[in-house]
Amino acid sequence: MIEKIISxxxxxxxxxxxxxxxxxTAVVNAANAWLKPGGGVAGAIHRAAGPGLEEECRPLAPIKPGQAVITGGHNLPNRYVIHCLGPRWGIDKPEDKLLADCYRNALKLADEHKIDSIAFPAISTGIFGYPVEEAAKVALKTIKEVIPTLKYIKKIRFVLHSDRDLTVHEKVLASL
Incomplete structure (x- = not known):
């Protein structure tokens, strides 16, 4: 594990x-527009949270790329789930701005709810096809820009699925 302290x-x-x-305290779901269970991160979070999460999500959908909404954690060990719809690579334009909006909006929601710690997946890098290195650069650059405005968040964790994704994110974090 690599870590860096910024402000x-x-x-x-x-x-x-x-x-x-x-x-x-809060995990971020790489959601689909309808906030339904799916594959990848959305599937893992919905399976662990149980059917109450889908029920709570229903009136909040649909969301647009870059948007974030918050729900309870249900059967997860976390108090909250923040759902973000990342851009689909090559389809939702401009990808970098929409991806940055996911991180910016998730952090803003977390701070509004006085959340002290948040865990992100690599949003949009799975089925949505965003190249991992470019996504890591957008994510970490955005987080670095937003940190000075945060009042409550003290820990931001990236939880990566593969060794390759972990290595890429560690390299980008080290270069900040």
Whole structure:
């Protein structure tokens, strides 16, 4: 695990399962527009949270790329789930702005709810096809820009699914 402290906020990268982060207050779901269970991150979070999460999500959908909404954590070990719809690579334009909006809006919602720790997956890098290195650069650059405006968040964790994704995110974090 690598970590870096920026303006009193610890940013760390770990390999693991986003639905198994018991020391984190809010996890971020790489959601689909209808906030339904799916594959990848959305599937893992919905399976772990149970059917109450889908029920709570129903009136909040649909959301647009870059948007974020918040729900309870249900059966997850986390108090909250923040759902973000990332851009589909080559389809939703401009991809970099929409992806940055996901991170910016998730952090803003977390701070509004006085959340002290948040875990992100690599939004849009799965079925949505965003190249991992470009996505990591957008994500970490955006987080670095937003940190000075945050009042409550003290820990930001990236939970990556593969060794390759972890290595890429650690390299980008180290270069900040």
């Amino acid at each position: 009193g906020v610890t940013i760390e990268c770990v390999k693991g399962d986003i639905a198994k982060q018991p020391d984190i």
